[in-house]
Amino acid sequence: MNNSIKRFVVYLVGLFISIGYLLFRYKFLKDVNDFHKEILVASAFAVIISCLTGIVEIAKAQGKYFWIALKCFLLIPNKKVYVSLSYLLRIKIPGEEKYFLVKGSKINQYQPVGGVYKLVGNKDLYKDWKASPKADGKNPRDLRFFVDAKFLPQIINWFYSRKDREIGVWREFYEELVKTQILNADNFKSIRAEFLRTKENILCKQTRFENEVYHTLIYDVFQIELSSKQSKEFNKLFKTDNFNEKYAFVTEDDIKRECFDEHKTRIGQHTKYIL
Structure with missing residues (x-):
């Protein structure tokens, strides 16, 4: 580019x-x-x-x-940009106007199941684009990093080529719901995911991190198509406990308001992308 x-x-x-x-x-x-x-x-x-x-x-x-x-x-070639390339999973309870969210591990809020994609193969974004990881980044293969703005067009083009990166969504689903035993592993040995859309927030002004000037956030949004057994399990969760320290079932209005439980509990801003 x-x-x-x-x-x-x-x-x-x-x-x-x-x-x-x-x-x-x-x-x-x-x-x-x-x-x-x-x-x-x-x-x-x-x-x-x-x-x-x-x-x-x-x-x-x-x-x-x-x-x-x-x-x-031409204008901002050396400005620092925080880039996050991730996916969100829309899980809606059949027969109920309720969306399933999980408690965030880093921020005290509820949000969709999902996370950043990871690199696969031999791609080295730190060498190719002189990127630097987040200070708290535990995995350098996460597609969440800082980069000079002049490399951003190349990164966007590469992301949409789908080369050298994850394209599936099972890993985060398994880690957040099956591995944590929120769901029964016998009923969730695999999932079916339908791609819905991609939401972009490119070069928005932010100052969350040191020396950062812009954020670029790209989310792929998928809908999980539940089998009959999987639907029954989610319905069981909903009827047993629709809000606890691990997950919550919320309405569309809750997501738009970015809070629920009488405004006492926060919902992540990016959750609106699953609607």
Whole structure:
């Protein structure tokens, strides 16, 4: 993506030079010889057409990320960006307008099951993009790190290529619900997950971490399709205890308000993405 932006800058410079020459030629130049009339003017118009065509093609190829790439490359190349690339699981109880959330392990709030993707294979984002992990990062293969803004367009492009990273959602489901014995392992040996959408929050101003200027958060949202046995188990949880120190069943309104239990218990802001 950086190469595309470099080409864009070259096209832009060529465009300005050609337009500047034509303005000079027709507004200020008095005695015009044939070299100007037949060669330079024609060349200037040809360059303008070529540059405009190139700019349009680059903008179309990059789509909605074009202006983001331009901003990162030209305006904020060395600003620190915190990047988190993760997935959220929407678990809705059949027959009930209730969503299943779990207690956060780091923040005192309830939130969807899910977490950051991990690297697989030999990809080294610390070498490729000079990234640095979070201070409390226990696993350097988590896709949660700090990076200079100039690398962000490459990272977004790589993320959507789905190469060298997790693409499944079972790991977090197992760790948060099966391994913790909230759910019976016999009924949850596997799950079916339907991809719903991707939610992005790119280059939002934040100051949560030291030296950080921007956040870039990307969430893939999946819906868990429960089998009959799995549905029965969630219904049993709901009827037995719909709110405890491990999990909670909440309504859509609760999620929109970002709290429940008479406003005493917090729901994570990102939970709204599962609605």
